[in-house]
Amino acid sequence: MASKKAPNPIDVYVGSRVRLRRMMLSMSQEKLGEHLGITFQQIQKYEKGTNRIGASRLQHIATVLEVPVSFFFEDAPGTPQEAQGLAESKSENYVIDFLSSSEGLQLNRSFVQIKDQKVRRKIVELVREIAGEDAES
Numbered sequence: 001m002a003s004k005k006a007p008n009p010i011d012v013y014v015g016s017r018v019r020l021r022r023m024m025l026s027m028s029q030e031k032l033g034e035h036l037g038i039t040f041q042q043i044q045k046y047e048k049g050t051n052r053i054g055a056s057r058l059q060h061i062a063t064v065l066e067v068p069v070s071f072f073f074e075d076a077p078g079t080p081q082e083a084q085g086l087a088e089s090k091s092e093n094y095v096i097d098f099l100s101s102s103e104g105l106q107l108n109r110s111f112v113q114i115k116d117q118k119v120r121r122k123i124v125e126l127v128r129e130i131a132g133e134d135a136e137s
Contacts, residue, residue, distance in 0.1 A: 009077045012049030014058070017072040019047040021065045023105050035064045 022032055022043075029040040029047070036043075036057070045051035046061075053061065062069045098104040114120050 007049035008052070011052050013076045014053060014072045015047040015049040017074070018043075018053070018061055018065070020099060021067055021071065022047075023102070024099070025065065027065075032061070032064060036060055
């Protein structure tokens with residue numbers, strides 16, 4: 001019996017970026033699949049990295065999600081930035097991970113709708129206090 005091969009980290013990363021952008025647009029997997037002429041199950045496999053996305057399909061996804069193809073590779077594992085060990089790479093991945101979560105997306109969408117700058121600052125102070133972080137940073 002052949003053993004299951006682990007997905008390539010680049011495929012997993014590209015899939016996570018597809019998911020991030022799709023969620024930023026509040027688009028369901030089913031809706032993206034309809035635009036591409038494939039099932040939502042195939043979208044799930046792409047987003048998990050279990051199935052690779054071919055070049056023409058990635059171009060089509062980029063068009064539907066209204067981003068350049070390069071969006072899917074920004075800060076990907078093994079890129080020159082990561083290889084050099086730049087400090088911001090870790091923090092950028094942290095932000096991407098947060099924004100990829102449903103809570104992060106909901107919080108971000110709601111926060112940007114608050115027009116009063118003072119209220120926004122107070123919310124940031126409150127979250128920092130709850131997290132036990134100094135308000136000075």
